[in-house]
Amino acid sequence: xxxxxxxxxxxxxxxxxxxxxxxxxxxxxxxxxxxxxxxxxxxxxxxxxxxxxxxxxxxxxxxxxxxxxxxxxxxxxxxxxxxxxxxxxxxxxxxxxxxxxxxxxxxxxxxxxxxxxxxxxxxxxxxxxxxxxxxxxxxxxxxxxxxxxxxxxxxxxxxxxxxxxxxxxxxxxxxxxxxxxxxxxxxxxxxxxxxxxxxx
Amino acid sequence: xxxxxxxxxxxxxxxxxxxxxxxxxxxxxxxxxxxxxxxxxxxxxxxxxxxxxxxxxxxxxxxxxxxxxxxxxxxxxxxxxxxxxxxxxxxxxxxxxxxxxxxxxxxxxxxxxxxxxxxxxxxxxxxxxxxxxxxxxxxxxxxxxxxxxxxxxxxxxxxxxxxxxxxxxxxxxxxxxxxxxxxxxxxxxxxxxxxxxxxxxx
Numbered sequence: 001x002x003x004x005x006x007x008x009x010x011x012x013x014x015x016x017x018x019x020x021x022x023x024x025x026x027x028x029x030x031x032x033x034x035x036x037x038x039x040x041x042x043x044x045x046x047x048x049x050x051x052x053x054x055x056x057x058x059x060x061x062x063x064x065x066x067x068x069x070x071x072x073x074x075x076x077x078x079x080x081x082x083x084x085x086x087x088x089x090x091x092x093x094x095x096x097x098x099x100x101x102x103x104x105x106x107x108x109x110x111x112x113x114x115x116x117x118x119x120x121x122x123x124x125x126x127x128x129x130x131x132x133x134x135x136x137x138x139x140x141x142x143x144x145x146x147x148x149x150x151x152x153x154x155x156x157x158x159x160x161x162x163x164x165x166x167x168x169x170x171x172x173x174x175x176x177x178x179x180x181x182x183x184x185x186x187x188x189x190x191x192x193x194x195x196x197x198x199x200x
Numbered sequence: 201x202x203x204x205x206x207x208x209x210x211x212x213x214x215x216x217x218x219x220x221x222x223x224x225x226x227x228x229x230x231x232x233x234x235x236x237x238x239x240x241x242x243x244x245x246x247x248x249x250x251x252x253x254x255x256x257x258x259x260x261x262x263x264x265x266x267x268x269x270x271x272x273x274x275x276x277x278x279x280x281x282x283x284x285x286x287x288x289x290x291x292x293x294x295x296x297x298x299x300x301x302x303x304x305x306x307x308x309x310x311x312x313x314x315x316x317x318x319x320x321x322x323x324x325x326x327x328x329x330x331x332x333x334x335x336x337x338x339x340x341x342x343x344x345x346x347x348x349x350x351x352x353x354x355x356x357x358x359x360x361x362x363x364x365x366x367x368x369x370x371x372x373x374x375x376x377x378x379x380x381x382x383x384x385x386x387x388x389x390x391x392x393x394x395x396x397x398x399x400x401x402x
Contacts, residue, residue: 024374027282030274031378034267036214041263049261067328068352104351105299112215117300117329148388150351153300155392157205157227157285171260177389178264185271185385189351192377199360 007032008039012072012190013197019198026102035186042179043079051175058093058138058144059176063183065097066149092133096142100124104150108132121151140166141176148180170173203229213398214302217326219309219319222302226394230256245269268385275378283368283375287341291379292386293322293378294342295349298330300389301330303396308383340366344373345380 007015009032014195015021025032043056060076067073106121124146131139140162147154163173206224230253231240241250246269249255250256256293259264283291289312296332305326313322324332324346330346333339347354363373 019217020370021374024371027371028274028278028374028378030278031271034270034274037267038264041261045263066351105349108246109300110213110215110270115214148392152388154328159392160227161205164203164205173228174258174260174393175264175394178258178261181385181388182264182268184388185381188348188353188355188381188384189377191270192355192381193374194374195328195355196358196360196377199357200344 005040007036008075009035009186009189009193012075012186013193015197020200021193022144035189038178038182039047039186042175042182049175050169051172051173053083054080054089055138055141056179057083057086058089058134059141059179060102060183061090061093062096062142062145063149063180064187065093066101066143066146067187068101069187069191072190092130092138095130096126096134099127099130100142100146101152105152107151107153109153123147123151123154137167139169139193144176148177150182208395208397213397214398217297217302217305217309219306219313219323221310221399222306223396223397223399224254224303224390225324225397226257228257228393231259232253242289243264243269245273254394256391258287258389268305275337275375275382282371283379284315286312286318287338287372288375288379289315289326290322290338290378291345291369292303293325294330294345295380295383296387297325298346298349299384299387299391301391304383304387304389306396337366340368341376344376346378348380349384360385 013021020130057076057080061073061080064073064076077090102122106119108118109115124143125133126139126142134142144163146161147159160173168176206227206229211225214222233250236259238263240259243259243266244250244255245266264339289308292308293305293312296308309322309326313319321334321338325342330342334342344355344359344363347359360373363376
């Protein structure tokens with residue numbers, strides 16, 4: 001694949017060969033190559049396991065949408081369509097994004113001196129119509145994904161139990177968590193580099 | 201076997217940010233050492249990480265783990281110019297402080313203090329939070345990391361300008377961006393797959 005593969009961060013930032021940002025990324029060649037390798041591992045895996053391509057791209061579109069990263073959400077939406085997902089799944093991702101948008105990070109700390117920093121916020125539960133379109137497995141994933149995106153310090157074993165109960169195995173949960181966590185990185189690199197590029 | 205949530209052993213939960221060494225207790229079953237294939241072991245990159253339940257849990261998706269680790273190492277350890285190591289660690293600690301990852305903050309606050317020799321300032325970041333006054337150059341790095349960590353992003357041209365006024369060139373600014381972005385990856389894994397515990401005697 002290498003040699004012909006498009007670097008997703010370069011594509012989303014709009015980095016042209018020989019540009020100042022191309023030179024900057026070239027100074028951290030392992031980070032550049034392995035950010036792309038992570039993308040490949042999570043969105044075009046050699047061994048997909050039990051997490052399907054539509055599930056991976058639906059989560060991708062949802063995470064980017066929750067970040068208000070319109071162009072990145074459109075990228076994952078297009079990959080979702082190519083993965084053979086139904087149009088109704090794409091619509092459900094958009095509906096969930098509209099239901100679930102808020103501002104983070106918020107959440108609670110263990111009781112003690114940090115409790116004064118506790119900040120209330122939405123604990124997202126997928127709406128009935130959207131749940132129907134997503135199906136129980138993706139609906140459970142989206143509720144977990146929302147917590148990871150906006151209030152990760154509220155994470156608790158019960159959240160993982162909900163995923164296990166919806167058919168996600170331990171290994172599936174590791175993959176799902178990596179998808180959300182990696183995108184939290186990718187989206188910020190793209191946002192940061194675009195901003196830097198716009199300030200020559 | 202049906203997958204289950206692990207019952208964590210009795211432990212003391214840290215209730216404040218600290219530079220002390222902490223343990224991390226998984227909520228999901230890490231791979232057993234004797235069940236790991238060559239591929240699983242190679243995904244750890246550093247063989248010593250086989251002792252870590254965190255890395256043995258992530259090794260369940262070995263390609264993602266190996267690529268994650270190689271990305272991490274270049275962002276923080278690449279010695280070719282850009283942002284000094286101490287300030288890459290500062291960006292990691294500030295991001296972890298803002299997201300609320302006590303475990304990640306402990307590790308990277310220790311590194312930031314070690315490399316900068318500014319233990320008092322690093323401790324002020326942990327105690328008072330991301331609005332602590334750490335001097336303009338560190339304030340600019342913390343503010344940029346925090347703005348990029350907010351969801352949706354609050355990072356704008358004013359952050360780039362402030363970092364430039366503080367003396368950072370564009371490679372150093374790109375290092376701030378990558379260090380903060382990477383800890384938005386790391387914090388979410390650490391916070392959601394297990395929990396920190398005070399070490400015995402700490």
